[in-house]
Amino acid sequence: MANKDNDLVRLENVAKRFGPVQPLKNVNLRVGRGEVLGLLGNNGAGKSTLMKILCGYHPASEGKMFFDGEEVNLRSVTHARQLGIDCVYQDLALVSELNVYHNMFLQREPVRGGFLGILDNKRMKADAQRHLDDMGVNIPSVDVEIAKLSGGQRQAIAVARSVYSDARLLLLDEPTAAMGAKEGAMILDVINRLRAKGEVSVIIIAHNYAQIFDVCDRINLLRDGEIVFDKRAEDTSVQELTDIVVHEYRHAAETLNE
Template sequence: MSDPILRVEGISKGFPGVQALKDVHLEVRAGEVLVLVGENGAGKSTLMKILSGIYTRDEGEIFFEGQPVELTGPLQAQQLGITIIHQELNMMPDLTVAQNIYIGREPRRGPFVSERELNRQTAELLKNLDISLDPREKVGELTVAEQQMVEIAKALSFNAKVLIMDEPTSALTDAEVETLFGLIDQLRARGTGIVYISHRMDELRRLADRVSVLRDGAYIGSLEKDEISIPTVIEMMVGRAIDEGARPEPRDFGGAPVVLDVQGLSTKALLKDVSFQLHKGEILGFAGLMGAGRTETARAVIGADPRDGGTISVAGRETRIRQPEDAVKRGIGYLSEDRKLLGLMLEQDVTFNTVLASLSSYANSIGWMGDRTAKDKTKEYVQQLRVKTPSVNQVVKLLSGGNQQKVVIARWLMRDCDILIFDEPTRGIDIGAKDEIYRLMQQLADAGKSIIVISSELPELLRIANRITVFANGEVTGELRNEEATQEKIMHLAAHGEDN
């Protein structure tokens, strides 16, 4: 067992009203992938920002190659050999690959940058990493995966000995993920120590040489490769066992009222004669490959995209929904797949985001929320949904992903929507928070709400949906009751629906 390149002892860090880290211990060895896991808010990102010089620690010691170090900023950490690739990529789209990699360190001839030498140097670096990119291409014209490769090349241009990767696959396709994993294997073979932060258990299985777990800002423990089991890791993360293979109890909704009846829905862009029904108290899953028509159907139903044909009936009455406001008036709430861009106002507080769909009920004569009942009502939903926040005055961007999602759910519950459409409800959320969202959806359904869940994760649909409607090429290609559904059957309908 090799000595650690990087070791931290007793690290603590606090912010106003929050103790983010408490006496944390961690070590990273040369040539290993250490997968760091924990729920949202466990302290993973705070620890990594301390190790990369972005934050300063309150207590504890950091050792690099056996020597105590003080990390005073990101540049010093990079020069030492510690580099981080953030989940939100930090590229300059109008600059070339070479310019992004060596910005501030460009080779010069006198006072001028030598573009020729810069491109030659970059080409050599990319070749050594087996990355097939043109140094002269603008980063803004690259895919997200290619931009990620540029970030990795930039990190290694500092001769990084420890590379920290924060949720690097969150925006990648399956093929791009495999390319990234191949590069990680190369880096491991060269002796680079990698800290890999992830919520995805399948990535843990594929990559981990060791796993370290944080929970509520504290270090819980580490497992060597031959000790790793997914149930053990999950229990360490959340403090309780979670049955990933659980399914809803079989139920027959045939006698339940139809609350949403969509027939022959079509759009000029994609959808062709889409029909489905949603019953009271039912959770209906939408499955299919990316671009198959799942989200497009939801957007057409709520009036976000124009329809070219078809009818929509709510509670037995045909209705015209031309814009999202019409859908809200008819009791339909839509939770967008991109909660940060389309679902939340990140700079506003929990109260504002919760009452956003019900502003007319809480605005005072001045036109803003002077009514104390807005905060009181928000507190009720924060308590009911167990939103972890210091107060309803907390700015939403400071909440974890799972708690942000709960705020969006609270908004539509406050509006008293009977039909809720969840689009990728657990994207970017840890497994403990996922389980809470699943339980919450089931509670809502048990209380008489009707839910559509759109998800790219088939285990998620099997875990929560009573029925699953499958899409391919803008059409419904099949429908499966949960008790008969398998991942294989769903994928067959999603990939080969035209043959059925």
Template sequence: MTVSPTDTPLVEMRRIEKSYGRVQALHDVNLTIRRGEIVGLLGDNGAGKSTLIKVLSGAVPYTSGEIRIKGKPVTMTSTNDAIEAGIETIYQDSALVPQLSIARNLFLGRELTTGSLGRLDLNRMNEVAADLLKRVGISKNIPPTTPIGSLSGGERQAVAIARAMYFDSDLIVLDEPTNNLGVAETQGVLRFVREARDTGHSCIFIAHNIHHVFQVVDRMVVMRRGTVVADDLSPKTSSIQDVEDVITGDHILV
């Protein structure tokens, strides 16, 4: 039987291993992300979630295993490799330049230009930035020319999320995107995740707040001690208590 392109998973991570000396951070990890799917990646601190995401984003090398994007094997040696493969990762501590404006941070390294001389199109970048800030729930009228350094921690996180919204990536990885955000900003992020799915994009959503996860994901993957212990938990058939029990090991799936 011929597999159509739409049946091919967007991302496949197969038998991924990662060691730091004698410490086994990831052991025989398999993860599949389908097109248009929102997957919650859950687990206690030290479960391996961040390491797995850093491997997928090209931030750290993996010891062994295979990564496939749209059915084709790829080698992630840098974050640029991941970006070129259509993967945009927003970390909890996403690097922003305090001295630069909101708009300049949103387009850092991918600035819009105008004219034959390639001058920065500041007006266009400011317009896009203002619109994106509203979409992620920043209700205050903050000018896009405002330096990042003058924003609150929650507002900075919202700017990092807005940056991912603009660039048309196939997979957007959100590492604790609602951490330190207010109610309006949190709802803006969750709304963005839903919009991403509706437009055919995929997301990996990492959060300690399971209530936020349940609001947006199609499926939940749970990691514990560097391996995947459950990969098909549904918010429609599992309760928050069920998922918490799997995370802590109080409930073993059979």
């Protein structure tokens, strides 16, 4: 049985409605401290809506959210970030024309000489390099423009920026989407390093079941707005998840033909 005292975040009976549309019905979800959770589900299952509730973009219509043992009502994305909840989307929100270290400190740049002083580029460069090295992110230089990096390198920098901003819960939306095997492996390595340290909890939305098993402690499957599957990764398999999804497709097809 799960220990609630070890949960960093917990959702109880969460629902979301947009007029007559209800993408989430009765979601019960938990993520332990330092745990990596894989969130799977077909298109339209409600994964994106759930992530937007967790990061403060949408308020829940019903249910409760607990963070670090306290019930919270997230007012905005900024409020969520203040608590330590951050989301890395597929578009990354990086500025292509800026170099790596300026992106790492975007909107929180240190200055020398007080409030109206000048940017402390030397400090940003040194801190960005140290943090990327600590996370195992290999790039040519922190001086290079983001636009000149590969997709995998950009994704790794976006993850590192969130962690370096003191994120305690990191939400990753398809972090290896449209990447080749080498770039995907780079991102999985970054996630595994975070997992080994146990300082950040992570929720990964993904479609690649095999990759999920490489980095996740536990697997959840979201179907029709509800969590219908919750097992530790070591207690399930790609085959079991595939069989569940195939069964869903067959059931849906049979229903349409009735």
